[in-house]
Amino acid sequence: MSIELRHLRYFAAVAEELHFHRAAERLNIAQPALSRAIRSLEGDLGCALLTRTTRRVALTDAGRIFVKEARAALHQVDVAIALARDAADGKIGHLAIGYMDFAINGPLPHILSEFRIENPGIAVELTHLWTERQRTALVTGEIDVGFMIGPFDAAGITTTVVARENLVAVLPEHHPLASRDSLRLEDLRTEPFVLGSQDTWGPFRRLIGELCLDAGFVPDVVQESHSSDGIFDLVAAGMGMTLYVETARHLSLRGTVSRPLTPAIAQIETVAAWRTDSTSAAVHRFAEYASRPPHGAGHN
Amino acid sequence: MSIELRHLRYFAAVAEELHFHRAAERLNIAQPALSRAIRSLEGDLGCALLTRTTRRVALTDAGRIFVKEARAALHQVDVAIALARDAADGKIGHLAIGYMDFAINGPLPHILSEFRIENPGIAVELTHLWTERQRTALVTGEIDVGFMIGPFDAAGITTTVVARENLVAVLPEHHPLASRDSLRLEDLRTEPFVLGSQDTWGPFRRLIGELCLDAGFVPDVVQESHSSDGIFDLVAAGMGMTLYVETARHLSLRGTVSRPLTPAIAQIETVAAWRTDSTSAAVHRFAEYASRPPHGAGHN
DNA sequence: TAAAAATACTCCATAGGTATTTTAT
């Protein structure tokens, strides 16, 4: 009835051997079956592909063109099969990753560069999203993996901690407290604070609020910014001080200095998160990299 | 067992509908048959292409890649089918044409230009061959069509006359006989002749030999050349005169003049020839053009 | 006359149909 790959495979063999018996042998079928299959192919095409006598089998013009194109089709099928298998193995694929500032300034670059070197077939798409936005984006499938402030316990989501960092105070470089090697949170009771905006820095803002409350005060937030850079710029401008993860110590931020908080009152967790039921082998593969213990930053 | 186009067609439908029942409807088969076909495809591939619950059908990464490649394969099969049919219709193909001087100076350019305009899909390959060489080349398949001196009666060969021309005498422009409007063959009895070489101009040489014998003399061949231009150059140089088909009258040949022979003692036939059993639709198509009656030259 | 393709027939594997069950929302 309709043309199938079998017909193409058979015809390719006949076109190469120009001999039905030998071609049939190569295909591990009997010669009459092959004769019939080719006749049926010609019938479906509505044109002759071969001129045959009992002594000579030759390609017609149509046959010559058809083998060439049929071979291309067979090859394309092989490609499709191979790529599907590679995709299933996670050798090729696509990965949408969301990240927030602590991740991109911390463990993400290292995880990502290792992953990309060892998985060149997987296209990675990075999107900067604040923590809460990532949580919804993960569920909707907008992103496959999110790097966000932990903890994140939700049904159907698996997480792994990629960084656990102490807080530091970031001050204008000429601030009186900058002369001290370390600070207690209580020392900041009367200081003006520059913090991330409530809508985009929610989890971190809440955490700081709780810590300050534990220390017996409500922070006096005089300025807000959506971005880390914005916050640091405001600090450098002397508007106030901020709290940040210690990764900031490694950043060269003109006009600011960072000082550890003693005792280390809290460890900020950055986690990688993905849908537990993800069918994407790329995600599973990436998850391995995210779960490898030493991520460099934050452990010295 | 093995992957067939059916599987690709079915999967493409499911990937588009993301719904087995609707896809099955589109394919005019029942839903269970489709479910089984896709399962079998996944089994052959060794990987899942879809994640299905009774409420949701979604592509896996492998599935996403596989549809794309499978569609390409299906398209390539369509291309193969379409091209085979076009080739069978003679819309595309290849044509090896042999020609000798009388043809290229006569009817061939017109036939060829008409053919090529109306059959842009057929690649024409032209080879300059003398008549006898064309006859063997036709049989061996080296060329598909030959333009040669006729007649050519051989088993399995079909011919059509593309030009029937009178002979003219070609003389050095200052030759005494050049003053006459026409010549009788007998007038050339004592003239030195420049003719094509025996090995490559065999048929024409034999013809001229016979005509001269009828006129009561054996031509005194003082020079030979393999090419028409070579012959004309020798004539222009005053080495002797030659006989040629009247097409030469239309050529601007410096240093020579041509004069009709009266009475017209012979008509030289140029024929197009091809294998009668040729499977090439391009040949059949071309044969029509070669067989169209008025070819311009030689009929005024 | 001998090699090779085509035909005749037989069989069975499997694609596909119908009826039903399972499952997830």
Added chain:
DNA sequence: ATAAAATACCTATGGAGTATTTTTA
């Protein structure tokens, strides 16, 4: 409760095998 995929079972088409005939160089 219901829509939809999976399963069970059955049927029959057609793909493939063996034996034989036809063809042509």
